[in-house]
Amino acid sequence: MCPKYRFNDTGSGIVSQFGTEARVLAEMVRSGAPTRAELAQRLGLSKASLSRATAGLLSRGFIHESGLVVSGGPGRRTSALAVRPDLGYILGGDIEGMGVRACLIDCTKTVVASTDRPVGAEWSMDRIVCTWIEAIEEVLAGSGVPARKVIGLGVGLPGLVSRDSVRFHAYLPPGRWVDVAVGSALGSFGLPISAANNVICVSEYERRLGLARGHGSFIALLVRYGIGAAVYAHGELIVGEQSFTGELGHMRLDPHGPRCICGGKGCLDVFASGRTLPPEDARSGDIWDGQLVERARWLGVGLANLLKVYHPPLVILNGIYNAYAGGMGPALEAALGDELTPLGIDVPELVFGSPVVLKADVGAALRAADAFAEPYFEALLVDGHDAE
Ligand SMILES: [Zn+2]
Known part of the structure; x- marks a missing residue:
C-alpha cells in the first residue's frame, strides 16, 4: 500500500493519511476549538480517529499542548491543544472610498503585519488599486514571511461583489460609479483568493472575534x-x-x-x-x-x-x-x-464595535482561511515539510 494512504475506519475506501490531520488543523484555525472532545464533535470524528490525528500532529510539532486546563464536559478537566502560530499565514485586504488596507494574520488570528493608507478624493481608480496592491506587497515583504507559507488572500470590496470573479460595482472617488475587476491585479500574488463585500468581512470579524x-x-x-x-x-x-x-x-x-x-x-x-x-x-x-x-x-x-x-x-x-x-x-x-x-x-x-481599523481585513482573511486552510495543510503534510 502506498505509504501516503491507508484504509479508512470502515475499510470501504482509501483516504489520505493526512486528510483527517488537515481537517483538524483547519478546524483549530477556524474555530479555535481547544479540546479533543470539541474537535471530534465539530468534525464528526470518533475519539479514536481524532486521537490518531492529534497524535500525528503533536509528533510533527504542528500543534502542542497549550498548558491550559479547560472544561472537557461535566466534571471533567482536560488539557487544551493549540495550533502552532507560524504553521501558515493568511493575507487580508480591503478597498473602499476612504482608504485601502492590508494585514497578515497567523494561525492564531494574530495580526503580525499591517498597513492602512488613505485614498485621495481626486485619485483615479487605477491609482487606488495600485496603492492597494502595493500595500499588500508591503505587508508581506515587511513581515518576513516567505510567500510559500501564505495560505491565501481574502479581500473585502465595496458595493456589489461578483460571486464568480473578483470584481465589484461601486461608487468611489473621483465621483463616479466604477465597475472594477481586481482579479488579475491580485493574481500576481499567486494565491487562492476569496472576496466578499466589506460589511460581510467586518461582520465576520464581529461574529468570530468581536x-x-x-x-x-x-x-x-x-x-x-x-x-x-x-x-x-x-x-x-x-x-x-x-x-x-x-x-x-x-x-x-x-x-x-x-x-x-x-x-x-x-x-x-x-x-x-x-x-x-x-x-x-x-x-x-x-x-x-x-x-x-x-x-x-x-x-x-x-x-x-x-x-x-x-x-x-x-x-x-x-x-x-x-x-x-x-x-x-x-x-x-x-x-x-x-x-x-x-x-x-x-x-x-x-x-x-471596538475601534479596530483592520476589521474588514481580518474578517476577509478569516474567510480565506475557511476556504483554503485545509488543502494548504494537507499539501504541507503530504510534502513532509516541517513548516520551518
Ligand atoms: Zn442612493
Whole structure:
C-alpha cells in the first residue's frame, strides 16, 4: 500500500493519511476549538480517529499542548491543544472610498503585519488599486514571511461583489460609479483568493472575534464611505440566491430629498454616509453636535425599517460613528424607539464595535482561511515539510 494512504475506519475506501490531520488543523484555525472532545464533535470524528490525528500532529510539532486546563464536559478537566502560530499565514485586504488596507494574520488570528493608507478624493481608480496592491506587497515583504507559507488572500470590496470573479460595482472617488475587476491585479500574488463585500468581512470579524461571539442572530452595520448592512439569523448570513446586496445606504427615506449618487432622491446615504461627512476639523462644537443628532435620526429611521421586517436582539455598528458613539448612541436609540415602540417592537441592544481599523481585513482573511486552510495543510503534510 502506498505509504501516503491507508484504509479508512470502515475499510470501504482509501483516504489520505493526512486528510483527517488537515481537517483538524483547519478546524483549530477556524474555530479555535481547544479540546479533543470539541474537535471530534465539530468534525464528526470518533475519539479514536481524532486521537490518531492529534497524535500525528503533536509528533510533527504542528500543534502542542497549550498548558491550559479547560472544561472537557461535566466534571471533567482536560488539557487544551493549540495550533502552532507560524504553521501558515493568511493575507487580508480591503478597498473602499476612504482608504485601502492590508494585514497578515497567523494561525492564531494574530495580526503580525499591517498597513492602512488613505485614498485621495481626486485619485483615479487605477491609482487606488495600485496603492492597494502595493500595500499588500508591503505587508508581506515587511513581515518576513516567505510567500510559500501564505495560505491565501481574502479581500473585502465595496458595493456589489461578483460571486464568480473578483470584481465589484461601486461608487468611489473621483465621483463616479466604477465597475472594477481586481482579479488579475491580485493574481500576481499567486494565491487562492476569496472576496466578499466589506460589511460581510467586518461582520465576520464581529461574529468570530468581536461583539457578536455567541450570538446567532444580529444585524451588522458598516458606515464608511457608504452604508452597508449584513443580517445573520440563527448563525447564518442571510444571502439572496443570486448575490449579496446589503445596500442599506440606498434605502429611500425621502422621495423629494437631495439627489443621491445612485441617481435616486433622498436615500439614507445622502443623510448619513461617510461620503457626506463634514471635514474632520468641522466635527466638534454645537453645530457638529446638531448634525450628529440629525444623522442619527436618519440612520435610526433606516435601521428601524429593516428591524420592522427582521428583529434580532443585537445590532452592531462599525465605521465612522464609532469615534462619536457618545453623541450618536443615545440619539440613534431614541430614533429607534420613536419608530419601533408604537408598533410594540422592542429596541434591540445597540453596540458600537471596538475601534479596530483592520476589521474588514481580518474578517476577509478569516474567510480565506475557511476556504483554503485545509488543502494548504494537507499539501504541507503530504510534502513532509516541517513548516520551518
Ligand atoms: Zn442612493
